[in-house]
Structure formats: C-alpha cells, structure tokens
Amino acid sequence: MNVPAQKLPSTQGAEASENEFKLDLERIRARAREHMEEGAVTQSYSANRDVVIKLLNESLATEIVCTLRYKRHYFMAKGIHAEPVAAEFLEHAGEEQAHADLLAERIVQLGGEPNFSPEGMLTRSHSQYVEGKSLNDMIKENLVAERIAIDSYREIIHYLKDKDPTTRRIFEEILAQEEEHADDMADMLEHDDREAH
Known part of the structure; x- marks a missing residue:
C-alpha cells in the first residue's frame, strides 16, 4: 500500500523547501533490503558502533557493580536506623539491575x-565497589558512585547527540533515575547527620 507523502504546515517567513517533509519511500524500502543481517542498524545510523558498544559495555559493568554494592549494603545494614x-x-x-538489562539489550x-564476565568488571566500571563499614559509610559510598x-x-x-537517539534516550532515562538515587542518598546522609547531633 502506498502512503502519500506528508506535508508539514508552513511557517511564516520560511522558505517553502524548509517547510516540506517528503519521505523517499522507494529509497527507504530499497535500503531496508540491503544488509538485512544488521537488524536495527541501518545506513542512517551515524554513530561509531564500536565506540557506542564499548560505552554501553562500560556502563553495563557500572550498573552491575552498583547492583552488587547496593545488595551487599542491603544485607549488611545494621543499627537502629538501618531498616x-x-x-x-x-x-x-x-x-x-533493570538499567543493566536495558543496556545489555x-x-x-x-x-x-x-x-x-566477572573478569575485569571493576576495570570496565566507571564506579568503584567500596563496601563501607558503617551505615553512614555505605550511604556515602553509594552517593559517590551515583555522582x-x-x-x-x-x-x-553529550557524545551521542543525534548520532544515536535511541541509545541517548536510554542513557537519559537511566540518568534521571541515577539523579533520584543520588538525591535519596544525600537526603539520608543529611538525616543521619541531624540524628548524630
């Protein structure tokens, strides 16, 4: 079925050619049949795929290390305010862990x-795995890792910009949640400091 080309509404003072949007469906259809083994990666993908995969794998290691650190802290949290x-x-x-799954996908x-691979996980990870002795130490280490x-x-x-909008959106989604995590840890630290005085 042929889909008619869509035209965007014109805006004042702009050239007519800037206001038109027309898909070259024949070209898109022909390109879709080329290199089908590459799946979702089409000719219009403009990022360096090797670099993006490396960044994704480093971030995957980061998320796994953070998962493990948070799990340890969950089991090791002790004291009157630990629950x-x-x-x-x-x-x-x-x-x-959900972030790690998104990145792996x-x-x-x-x-x-x-x-x-556990081998080299810490060297691939951006964050560190610090156990922390006290509840306060654990909160601080998680806050540092989130930052x-x-x-x-x-x-x-910033590197991805428009070269890979899908990967950029994944990182934006993860970033928003990491900011929430950092805020949670900072609030706990502040509360812990108030309790100490």
Missing part, C-alpha cells in the same frame, strides 16, 4: 555482545 535505609538499598539494587540490538554515574552518563549523552 528504612536497607529497604532503599534494595530498591536501588533492583533499579540498577541495546548492545545486542547494535550487533554487539554484552560483557557479563560518578551521573557525570559519566551526561558525557556519553
């Missing part, structure tokens, strides 16, 4: 292989 903090750690661990869509993820993901988003 709500531990519950927050557990919630964050689940969200970090995108790696596969781009024709790569997600690197789940590292926030800055590294912002840089990745």
Whole structure:
C-alpha cells in the first residue's frame, strides 16, 4: 500500500523547501533490503558502533557493580536506623539491575555482545565497589558512585547527540533515575547527620 507523502504546515517567513517533509519511500524500502543481517542498524545510523558498544559495555559493568554494592549494603545494614535505609538499598539494587538489562539489550540490538564476565568488571566500571563499614559509610559510598554515574552518563549523552537517539534516550532515562538515587542518598546522609547531633 502506498502512503502519500506528508506535508508539514508552513511557517511564516520560511522558505517553502524548509517547510516540506517528503519521505523517499522507494529509497527507504530499497535500503531496508540491503544488509538485512544488521537488524536495527541501518545506513542512517551515524554513530561509531564500536565506540557506542564499548560505552554501553562500560556502563553495563557500572550498573552491575552498583547492583552488587547496593545488595551487599542491603544485607549488611545494621543499627537502629538501618531498616528504612536497607529497604532503599534494595530498591536501588533492583533499579540498577533493570538499567543493566536495558543496556545489555541495546548492545545486542547494535550487533554487539554484552560483557557479563566477572573478569575485569571493576576495570570496565566507571564506579568503584567500596563496601563501607558503617551505615553512614555505605550511604556515602553509594552517593559517590551515583555522582560518578551521573557525570559519566551526561558525557556519553553529550557524545551521542543525534548520532544515536535511541541509545541517548536510554542513557537519559537511566540518568534521571541515577539523579533520584543520588538525591535519596544525600537526603539520608543529611538525616543521619541531624540524628548524630
């Protein structure tokens, strides 16, 4: 079935050619049949796929390390104020795991292989795995890790710009949740400091 070309409404003072949008469906259909083995990656993909897959795998390692750290902190949280903090750690661990799954799925869509190997996980990860001795230490280490993820993901988003909007949106979605996590940890730290005085 042929779909008629769509025209966008014109705006004042602009050239007519800037206001028209016409799909070259014949060209798109022909290109879709070329290199079908590349799946979702078409000729219009303009990012360096190897670099993007590397960034995704580093971020996957980051999310796995964060999941493991939050899980440890959940189980090791002790003290009079530990119960709500531990519950927050557990919630964050689940969200970090969901981030890892999103990243792994995108790696596969781009024709790569997600690197789940424990060997080298810490060197691939942006954040560190610091156990922390006290509840306060655990909160601080999680806050530091979230701040590292926030800055590294912002840089990745800036690098991707319009070259890979799908991957950029995944990182934007993850970034928003990492900012919430950092805010949660900062609130807990502030509350813990008030309790200490």
